[in-house]
Amino acid sequence: MKSISISSNFTRRTEEMRAFVEPNALELRRAETERMASLGTLAAGVAHEINNPLSYVLGSLDLGLRELHGLQQLLQGHPNEELERISGAVAALGSAREGAERVRNIVRDLMDFSRATPGDSGAVDAEAILDATIRVAWNEVRHRARLIKRYAGISRVIGDEARLGQVFLNLIMNAAQAIDGDPSVNEITVSTSAEHGCAVIEISDTGGGIHDQDLARIFEPFFTTKVAGMGTGLGLAICRGIMTALGGEISVSSEPGRGSTFRVVLPFASEESASRSAVVEAPPQEQSAPSRILIIDDEPLLGQTLLYAFKGRHDVSICTSGREALSRLETDSCFDLVLCDLMMPDVNGAAVYASVKRDHPELAERFVFMTGGAFTTRAREFLAQHPGAQLEKPFNIADIEKLLGQFAASATLTPRAPAP
Numbered sequence: 001m002k003s004i005s006i007s008s009n010f011t012r013r014t015e016e017m018r019a020f021v022e023p024n025a026l027e028l029r030r031a032e033t034e035r036m037a038s039l040g041t042l043a044a045g046v047a048h049e050i051n052n053p054l055s056y057v058l059g060s061l062d063l064g065l066r067e068l069h070g071l072q073q074l075l076q077g078h079p080n081e082e083l084e085r086i087s088g089a090v091a092a093l094g095s096a097r098e099g100a101e102r103v104r105n106i107v108r109d110l111m112d113f114s115r116a117t118p119g120d121s122g123a124v125d126a127e128a129i130l131d132a133t134i135r136v137a138w139n140e141v142r143h144r145a146r147l148i149k150r151y152a153g154i155s156r157v158i159g160d161e162a163r164l165g166q167v168f169l170n171l172i173m174n175a176a177q178a179i180d181g182d183p184s185v186n187e188i189t190v191s192t193s194a195e196h197g198c199a200v201i202e203i204s205d206t207g208g209g210i211h212d213q214d215l216a217r218i219f220e221p222f223f224t225t226k227v228a229g230m231g232t233g234l235g236l237a238i239c240r241g242i243m244t245a246l247g248g249e250i251s252v253s254s255e256p257g258r259g260s261t262f263r264v265v266l267p268f269a270s271e272e273s274a275s276r277s278a279v280v281e282a283p284p285q286e287q288s289a290p291s292r293i294l295i296i297d298d299e300p301l302l303g304q305t306l307l308y309a310f311k312g313r314h315d316v317s318i319c320t321s322g323r324e325a326l327s328r329l330e331t332d333s334c335f336d337l338v339l340c341d342l343m344m345p346d347v348n349g350a351a352v353y354a355s356v357k358r359d360h361p362e363l364a365e366r367f368v369f370m371t372g373g374a375f376t377t378r379a380r381e382f383l384a385q386h387p388g389a390q391l392e393k394p395f396n397i398a399d400i401e402k403l404l405g406q407f408a409a410s411a412t413l414t415p416r417a418p419a420p
Contacts, residue, residue: 047107048343051372052299054104055394059305061097062397065090104394105135123156123269124164126199127192133168134190141172144179145186145205154192157199157266163242164266167250170235171203171262178207178260199268204261210254218252290314291336291404296325296352297370298344306339309397314404322347326355333360337404339391342371342379350382364388368403370395 068090075083134147141147172188179186189204210218219240243250247267254260292315295303303318310316317335319325322344338356342349349369357364369386371379372393383390389406391399 048372050103050107051393052302054100054107055370055372056299056302056305058097058100058104058394059302059309059397061093061100063305063309065093065097068093100394105132122158122160124159124161126154126157126159126164126201126266127151129159129161129164130168130190130192130201133165133172137169137172137176140176141188142183144176144183145188146184148187148189150189150191152191152193154194154199154268156269158269159246159248159266163246167239167242167264168201168203170239171264174235175203175205175207175260175262178205178209180208194268195265197268199266201264201266202261203264204259206259209256209259210252211256215252215254219250292334293317293400293404294319294325294328294335294338296322296338296344296349297341299341306397306400310400321345322349322352325352329356329360329363333363335363336366337400337407338363338367339370339400340367342369342383350379353386366407 068086071086072083072090075086130149130151134141134149138147172190175188179188186206187204188206189202191202191204193200193202219236240250243264243266249263249265251263251265252260253263290313293306293310294317295306296319297303298320300318300320303316303320307316307318317328319328323346325340326347333356340349340352353364353367353369356367365388368389368391369383370391370393371383389403391403
């Protein structure tokens with residue numbers, strides 16, 4: 001009877017502890033989710049502020065390089081000191097542009113990883129997502145190990161860029177943090193292959209490994225092998241949840257003292273879904289006739305850059321606020337292209353567009369939104385529903401020429417003169 005009493009007490013205590021722990025675990029998960037959403041919003045806002053000035057930095061570099069290349073062609077065949085100086089300036093601007101492109105890629109990667117609501121699953125390039133992830137994690141990796149990539153050139157897989165990026169980032173960061181010692185000796189290997197109709201992505205490290213008793217629990221929520229303060233124990237649990245939702249698998253093999261290998265398996269996308277997801281870039285169209293372009297952006301330097309870029313080829317008008325644009329459109333709505341910033345302090349782009357649709361419906365189809373990152377729920381929802389073209393900052397001057405060519409090809413672009 002005494003043993004029965006002990007057993008009953010143990011069962012009752014276990015149920016009491018479970019009743020206490022489970023609600024608290026749910027609260028902790030909810031708090032972590034809310035914290036990650038807040039961080040995502042913050043990251044998107046910072047990216048927006050970086051993308052705005054980066055737009056005119058890249059535009060100005062493109063403009064400077066174009067002018068210098070023109071001077072080089074004029075001076076070809078006449079070697080002199082001026083030509084050498086111009087060549088040096090071209091090289092310097094080229095290096096600056098390469099650096100600005102690296103900033104753009106980093107910001108774009110951060111935007112992908114900070115999405116509060118991941119997009120729908122579709123055909124995505126796993127190796128491109130891995131490359132983007134490596135760029136984000138590089139500062140953590142390079143001080144700890146050499147990174148080796150062994151890509152097999154696998155086909156597209158079924159997934160979502162933001163969620164797969166989250167999985168790969170977690171695994172690469174974990175691999176880096178598992179390594180101590182000489183970074184020239186340690187390695188992190190990222191490899192891809194195809195097995196039985198599925199894509200296999202493996203991330204291996206030469207770190208300390210995982211003990212056998214921990215392997216069975218490594219994907220449990222709130223379980224972590226890291227020291228206190230170094231992790232929440234949610235990362236791998238979230239990774240497993242993401243992989244399950246995508247119809248994939250994640251597993252791990254490890255040997256203490258020799259490192260670990262995390263293995264992600266994803267189904268390949270069908271030809272139909274891959275063709276839907278592929279971005280087909282229209283060839284640039286010749287745009288010989290001058291066009292009238294209206295720039296609406298609260299960054300004056302962006303407008304000035306575009307004004308210089310199209311000088312002598314297109315007629316560019318600049319409004320530095322939504323309110324100024326509405327006033328301008330009351331007397332002159334004859335534009336071939338309207339490039340409008342979405343996030344502006346006084347009258348935002350959505351309000352300008354609503355006014356244009358109401359008062360100048362013929363102009364609405366030539367309305368293109370520029371955005372450095374929609375970091376509010378309302379802005380994201382608006383862009384998702386907007387039927388027209390969008391231009392992500394920072395963009396190249398050639399992107400605008402391409403838009404003009406597309407409008408011309410679709411017969412929506414017609415020469416117009418400003419209203420008298």
